[in-house]
Amino acid sequence: MQFSTIAQAFAWGCREIDKIDARLLLQHVLNIDHAVLLTYPDRLLTSQQASEYSQLVVQRINGRPVAYLIGKREFYDLTLKVTEAVLIPRPETEILVEWALRLIPVDQPCKVLDLGTGSGAIAITIAKHRPQARVVAVDLSADAIAVCQQNVENLQINNLYLISGNWFDELSQARFDLIVSNPPYVAENDPHLQQGDLRFEPQLALSSGNNGLACISHIIGLAPNHLVQSGWLLLEHGYDQAGECKRLFANAGFSNICSYPDLAGIMRVSGGQMNTSM
Ligand SMILES: C[S@@+](CC[C@H](N)C(=O)[O-])C[C@H]1O[C@@H](n2cnc3c(N)ncnc32)[C@H](O)[C@@H]1O
DSSP states (O other), X not given: OOOOBHHHXXXXXXXXXXXXXXXXXXXXXXXXXXXXXXXXTTOBOOHHHHHHHHHXXXXXXXXXXXXXXXXXXXXXXXXXXXXXXXXXXXXTHHHHHHHHHHHSOSSSOEEEEEESOTTTHHHHHHXXXXXXXXXXXXXXXXXXXXXXXXXXXXXXXXXXXXXXXXXXXXXXXXXXXEEEEOOOOEETTOGGGGSGGGGGSOHHXXXXXXXXXXXXXXXXXXXXXXXXXXXXXXXXXXXTOHHHHHHHHHHTXXXXXXXXXXXXXXEEEEXXXXXXXX
C-alpha cells in the first residue's frame, strides 16, 4: 500500500480521482466527518481501511458514482440513503422543491403528490418542511419504494404515504393541491445515457419515449383529473424542454404557466395552475 496515514491516503486519492470524491470516500471508510479528517492528518489507517479505500477509489476511476459507493447523498438540508435502484438526487431538483415550498402554506393542511419519487428526495423534503401537509409519493419501482421507505424511517417522517404503481393509476379519484414530479425525460437514444454517472443509474429513472417527453406529456395530460381547483403542477425537465412543456401545460388547460432556471440560467422546472376561473 502506498499510504499509511490519513494525509498520505488523501494525497494518493487526489492524484487518482477528483479531490472532493477522494475526501468523501476516505471519510466514509474511516466513518469521520470533514473536520476530523482535517484535524488528524497523521492518524493511521488499518490495513483493512487502506484496502477498502483503495478499492473504492478504483471503482470511482471506473466511473461508479460516489453516492452509490458511499450509499448516501446530500439533498436540500437532508442526507438521503441511495442505492443503484434510485436516481442520485440532483441540485437542480432543489429548484422544484423551493417552488413547491413557496406554494404550500406553513400552517394549514395541504395535499401533495410526488410522482416518481425514487429516493423520496422531493417528497421527503416537502414533508419535513411542511409538517401540516399530507404527502403521497408514487413510484413504479418496488426497489425504489424500499429505499424511500428507509429514508422515511431514518428521517422520522410521519406525513408521507408511499404507493407502488404507475403514475396516477393507483390514485382512484384522489385530488391534490399540488402535484410535483421529476419524471424520466432523457430521450431513449441520447448518447449521454452511455456516459458518466448515467451509465450506473436505473434506465427507468432516466429515459422516456417520444424524444424524452412521453412521461411529461402523460403526467400533464392526466394531472387536471387529480388537482383541486387552483391546484398546481410543477415538473422538472430537460435543458431544451421548457418550450414544449409550456405548450403541453397550455393545451391541458393550465394557466399562470412559468419556468424557473438553474444556476446556469437554463430553464429546468416548469409549472402551471389549474384554471382559476372555474
Ligand atoms: C428522474 S427519477 C426522479 C427520482 C426523484 N424524484 C428525484 O428527483 O431524485 C424518476 C423516477 O420515476 C420513476 N418512474 C418511472 N416510470 C414510472 C411510472 N410509469 N410510474 C411511476 N414512477 C415511475 C422511476 O422509478 C424514478 O424513481
